[in-house]
Amino acid sequence: MLEIILPILIFTALVLAIIGAARRVRLWRQGRPSDVGFFSGLTAVPRRYLVDLHCVVERDKYISRTHVATAGGFAVAAPVAIAVHGLGLGSAWLTWPLLAATLCMFVGSLFVALRRRNPPARLSKGPWMRLPKSLVAFSLGVFVVTLPAAGVVPAAIGGWVLAVLLAAVVAWGLAEMFLGMTWGGPMKHAFAGVLHLAFHRRPERFGGGRSTGLKALDLADPQAPLGAGKPADFTWNQLLGFDACVQCGRCEAVCPAFAAGQPLNPKKLIQDMVVGLAGGSDAGYHGSPHPGKPVGEHHGALDEPIIVREGKALVSAETLWSCTTCRACVEECPMMIEHVDAIVDMRRHITLELGVTPRRGVEVIENLIATDNPNGFAPDSRMHWAADLNLPLMADVRDAAVLLWIGDGAFDQRNQRTLRALVRILRAADVDFAVLGNDERDSGDLARRLGDEATFQSLARRNIATLSQYGFGCILTCDPHSLHVLKNEYPELGGSYQVYHHSTYIAELLAEGRMEISPWKGDKVTYHDPCYLGRYNGEYDAPRNVLKALGMELVEMQRSGSRSRCCGGGGGAAIIDIPGKRRIPDMRMDDIRETGVSVVAVGCPQCTAMLEGVVEPRPEVRDIAELVADCLVPSAQKDQSGRKDNAGQPSPAVEILADA
Amino acid sequence: MPPDVLVESAPADRLGIAVLVSVGRHPLTGRTRRADQDARAYELALSIAGACTALLHAGQNDAENELALRGYLGMVGASESGENTAERLVVIEQAIGADVLPALVNALRELTPELVLCGMRAETGEGSGMLPYLLAEWLGWPIVSGVAQVESVSDGVATLLQALPRGQRRRLSVRLPAIVTVDSAAPGARPSAFGPARRGGLAVSAAASMPDEARAEWLTTPARKRPRRLKIITALSARDRFKAAAAKTQGGGGKVLTGVSPEIGAEAIQALLKEEGVLPS
Known part of the structure; x- marks a missing residue:
């Protein structure tokens, strides 16, 4: 009897699954076009899945092994089961592997069930609690019905009652595994996930690469939408990416805004986008909500607005403004979903189309437009901090080995100390450098992350035009935000440069022995990784090497390196300042206090400002440049003479030519 | 209708507002x-329910000006319905150095708005703050300066809140049509x-340019920072210093003239100006 029921069940499930898949694909294709390779993407899937994705899943050993057993077992069992039970092929070459695969999947399912007995808060409940049972039903059901085919037990065993019972179990398994995959069950992650890997919007991320720069809007085309105001404004592969979410909540666990009680949960945000894609309300969501925002009140559809304005829509604006763009969620996502891109796309719509950027954000943007710096200082006061330093100006020397990019920290008294320390180091190491002086503008980082792509592009294009007038080997900056924008976001607008963070550059200077260093005599230190240096640019080692070269004993925080917690200052979040239960820098300072150090080394003006904003008593916050400058052996003659030379000569250009 | 008439008057059931x-x-x-x-003036216009707003600019029509003027068109933010926002901005094209007053008077006569809103003074050009007064004189309409809020408009009468120094407000009612100027006490403009x-x-509308002959004879130079008179406070305690800093300025020599004839008022002003050395005595 099973020989009749099983093929019917399997082919019904397959046909329904294919119909579901076609409907889902049609939904995704409602998004805007995206320039990704079709065949190159599809052929890259096995490697992306088995290597890149597995590497991320592997950070949680328990679930990676469970997933290998379950998914691996299913990937083998599903086609073989179709052959054996659907087409009636009874070869031992098929039945025995099928038994092995289903057994493997069954064991995996038991571990899934074990994790679900007392699931951590980050996991979604609801239908996801049903999944281990369905996995068991499929693997066990197919295993048992394969036993007679493999000749282990006689075919006629058990009579029709058992046959019906087995058929029901297999039907349940098939429904979850085949139908659920394309009709929106938990298994959807497998179907959408594979295609998401194939058509990922940042293919450079696979194979150990890095792609973190935001993608530019085409402002020349007046028809192109400015950001995402409705789900259909996303590109189709972004929509596909949202659908790939497996709701594991790793993003939620690392999100600084979520931990601070601000109304953002990256996992919920992605699920909100899925609601927008499929249409309906978020009542079917069974994970942690955006803190302070009850579930079930938001709804959306492909062509309905995303941002809540009057009444209810899909996402509240505060949710989007809570993000610090620290990329911790993206780094942690096993599905490699691009949360930050989506958030900035929606912010672009808020700023460029609706014009409802929160108040202080507007002030910053207006200042950037009128004065090229976020706080509205007079542009010709940009170099006041260096009035006594006699810095060579690019406009005078035209050519230098290093262009020192000052950044907006020039106006900040705290950062000026870092800058002065950096200049001392460069002079001690005899580096041929020059600055743009008042010709420098804000890099555009803040404007872009506040969603004002127009102001970003205006600043970027003018900076590129300025930079193109001069000759320099590389750009050096102590601001990772400027570093990221100059290095990763200017190329799309026509400016490609070699850009160094000061920690990288100092590490090289120290390795070359260009400076004399007296060892650090203080206490142990810890190092806080700035997001825009670490996760955005992959620089984790150089700052640590510098600190070690100074003879410091480095204590690592629990969350460091690629899993470092944000200071709360990125992405304009500190400016918009959405209230939460705690402040992000306070939480980071607690991480620092746990290490028991008295000094924390940082490499970013934002991090310095945020961490120094934590009330005393707390460890001292010092920039790497300051720590190095403190350890410089005062070679008095060189320093003095250099200064005298500069003071004596009206035109520094003469000095540079003589050096060459 | 001639092709250069680009502003249509407001429909009868809606309040016609022109923002300069x-x-x-x-x-x-x-x-x-x-x-x-001016942006605050437009913001004020947007806050009046059921109005129909027209944006008018008289001046040169070049790329730099256009970019700045488009800033007003970007003010759509707060109201989702957007029924009150102006559909377009009409540039009444004028030659460099033209007196925009006649062109504006003509445009307003054609448009027949009930309320004309504008800033107290321009940030470029003469910036004398005289334009609204001259417009009121030419059109024969009343003018109210320094308004912070339009409370209501009904039966051809607007109730306004006028901003006075130190946060004081005065409620006025004015017969329409009227010219109302707005200063920094009015709510800030929404982002563009x-x-x-x-x-x-x-939309660009060609109009005859009337050269400003008086202004052509002037010599303009960049302004110099003028020295400010220091207020010397000889207070011994912190309390006295605070009182001195927070106290109202005592206009000791001033006097209030009410119900006097224009001649007597003018004489009093002339006497004061002579006393201060502004006019030769």
Whole structure:
């Protein structure tokens, strides 16, 4: 009897699954076009899945092994089961592997069930609690019905009652595994996930690469939408990416805004986008909500607005403004979903189309437009901090080995100390450098992350035009935000440069022995990784090497390196300042206090400002440049003479030519 | 209708408002922008329910001005319905150095708005603050300056809140049509969004330019910072210093004249100006 029921069940499930898949694909294709390779993407899937994705899943050993057993077992069992039970092929070459695969999947399912007995808060409940049972039903059901085919037990065993019972179990398994995959069950992650890997919007991320720069809007085309105001404004592969979410909540666990009680949960945000894609309300969501925002009140559809304005829509604006763009969620996502891109796309719509950027954000943007710096200082006061330093100006020397990019920290008294320390180091190491002086503008980082792509592009294009007038080997900056924008976001607008963070550059200077260093005599230190240096640019080692070269004993925080917690200052979040239960820098300072150090080394003006904003008593916050400058052996003659030379000569250009 | 008539009067059931906007200038960098007070005037117009707003600018029609003027068209933010926002901005094209007054008077006579809103003074050009008064004189309409809020408009009468120094407000009612000027006491303008600003309609209407002959004879030079008179406070305690800093300025020599004839008023002003050395005595 099973020989009749099983093929019917399997082919019904397959046909329904294919119909579901076609409907889902049609939904995704409602998004805007995206320039990704079709065949190159599809052929890259096995490697992306088995290597890149597995590497991320592997950070949680328990679930990676469970997933290998379950998914691996299913990937083998599903086609073989179709052959054996659907087409009636009874070869031992098929039945025995099928038994092995289903057994493997069954064991995996038991571990899934074990994790679900007392699931951590980050996991979604609801239908996801049903999944281990369905996995068991499929693997066990197919295993048992394969036993007679493999000749282990006689075919006629058990009579029709058992046959019906087995058929029901297999039907349940098939429904979850085949139908659920394309009709929106938990298994959807497998179907959408594979295609998401194939058509990922940042293919450079696979194979150990890095792609973190935001993608530019085409402002020349007046028809192109400015950001995402409705789900259909996303590109189709972004929509596909949202659908790939497996709701594991790793993003939620690392999100600084979520931990601070601000109304953002990256996992919920992605699920909100899925609601927008499929249409309906978020009542079917069974994970942690955006803190302070009850579930079930938001709804959306492909062509309905995303941002809540009057009444209810899909996402509240505060949710989007809570993000610090620290990329911790993206780094942690096993599905490699691009949360930050989506958030900035929606912010672009808020700023460029609706014009409802929160108040202080507007002030910053207006200042950037009128004065090229976020706080509205007079542009010709940009170099006041260096009035006594006699810095060579690019406009005078035209050519230098290093262009020192000052950044907006020039106006900040705290950062000026870092800058002065950096200049001392460069002079001690005899580096041929020059600055743009008042010709420098804000890099555009803040404007872009506040969603004002127009102001970003205006600043970027003018900076590129300025930079193109001069000759320099590389750009050096102590601001990772400027570093990221100059290095990763200017190329799309026509400016490609070699850009160094000061920690990288100092590490090289120290390795070359260009400076004399007296060892650090203080206490142990810890190092806080700035997001825009670490996760955005992959620089984790150089700052640590510098600190070690100074003879410091480095204590690592629990969350460091690629899993470092944000200071709360990125992405304009500190400016918009959405209230939460705690402040992000306070939480980071607690991480620092746990290490028991008295000094924390940082490499970013934002991090310095945020961490120094934590009330005393707390460890001292010092920039790497300051720590190095403190350890410089005062070679008095060189320093003095250099200064005298500069003071004596009206035109520094003469000095540079003589050096060459 | 001749082709250069680009503004249509408001429908009968809606309050017709004309907002006069100018090209502003950032005080630090001198970059052109939407003028702050004019933007506040438009913001005030947007806050009046059931109005039909027209944006008017008389001046040169060049790329830099256009960019600044589009800043007004980007003000769509707060109201989702957007029924009150102006569909387009009409530039009454004028030659450099023209007196825009006659052109504006003609446009307003044609448009017949019930309420004309504008800033107290322009950020560029003469910036004398005389324009609204001259308009009122030419049109024969009443003028109210320094308004912070339009409370209601009914039966051809508007109730306004006029801002006075030290946060005081005076409620006035004015017969329409009237000219109302807005200063920095009015609510701040909403941000200008890039998308609507870029898409917004900008219509250019040719108009005869009347050269400003008086102004052509003037010599203009950049302003110098004038020395400020130091207020010397000889207070011994912190309390006295605070009182001195927070106290109202005592206009000791001033006097209030009410119900006097214009001649007596003018004589009093003349006497004061002579006393202060502004006029030769």
